[in-house]
Amino acid sequence: MWLPSYLWRLHKFWRGIRMETPWVDRAPLEIVRSNIRFSLQPIDAPSDPQTLNRLFDHMQSDELPLFSTDYPHWQFDGDAALPEGMSPALVRKVMIDNPYATYGRLKQAAIRETMS
């Protein structure tokens, strides 16, 4: 959940001093959206769903998070690995669609299994 403010800062300085790194020819925000994904756990958010959903809104993309538990480490959140208050559509993105889109081989394996 540190991501939105981190990107605001990176974006602001990229606008100011991008002449130092001219090969970065797209906004850092865009590069992150197209190239980087983030595992969900441990989620740094309060337990109220309203704030959590504001934070997802700050990311301005539902394609970034990938469901994760960190099992068997002590931070493992047990049965509460998925924070409360996420919409069913977002849950589906985080738990199914985003991992498939990120790990291309999973998708291919799933298709092969369906076909066989």
Add this chain to the structure above:
Amino acid sequence: MNIQFREHPEQVASIHAKTAIADCDIHPARATRTELHPYLATRWHEHLETYDKRPYHGMMDGPPYPKAQPNAARRDAYPPEGGPQGSSLSFMQQQHLDPNNVVLGVLNPLATGQGIRNHELAAAVCSAINDWQIDKWTSKDSRLKGSIVVANEDGPAAAAEIRKRAGDANFVQVLLLSRNVEPLGQRRYWPIYEAAEEAGLPVGVHAFGFGGNPLTPSGWPSFYIEEMVGHSQCQQTVLASLILEGVFERHPTLKMIMIEAGFGWAPSLTWRLDKSWQRLKSEVPHVKRPPSEYIRDHIFWTTQPMEDPERRDHLSDVIEWVGWDRLLFATDYPHWDFDEPTRVLPPGVSEANREAFYLNNALKLYGLSE
């Protein structure tokens, strides 16, 4: 491009047309290399001539990354009489204090004795900087207030300097930098907090420093842009250290200010600290309350460089989470990433919140409310 050339400073119709503001981060500079000499014993003139100042950062002078602009400062901020940006009181008044209606300006000198390995020299230079702030700035313009700079790596010397200046109304805070030999919560720095609390002075922690550690936990970055972004990560380790070493448990009235490192990261750091504390508090039994409570009770944030999301309602969310009563407006004059006072807040902010943001929070924190 971020370079603007102007023949003359921007003119405004009336200084009273703009909201009165407190600028909690102004950087005063010395016009010449020898400007501090009157405040230093002769032995130090000779020492500096022969050996110069050597910081923990190693065999270097000045900043570790090229600053994008000379002295990291605005091109239009060179005083007409010569000298570097920020070195002339009259030009600072003419270019910034008067037209922007600054009624309180907090001086944060950066090139001081902080981070010098020779602790005696560090203490002498810091004390000289404090005398210089009075002579050159605060005694000449009552809007300006100084920061007590201290030999940060020498706790007892730092505490002595704070006690020496404790009753002096020219100063409103103690100033540290974020990059030190160790994270700022550790024991070597405790005498500083003890003396500051005793004097009723808040302690500001400004981004930057000379402690010799890489800016990031994964080594030295290549570029200045990474340093600018990295100040926020560095400040987060400072804040976590202060809380988890129990500084605020020992000093329940101490206030601290995070300067020029952003505030957008504060909510997520707070949530993460609280979550980890819930599970690991047996490791740090001296941390008796959730970290969020210490942050709410003890920490203030200067605003520049202002968080700048694509959607302005996201900025309003973050300020709500941090608290409208915790932010202190700052411009960073005369540096290049100066925040223009009229342009930082989203529309629709209540009058009370605007006044708190621009002025009243600072007056209250620094004990200058009428």
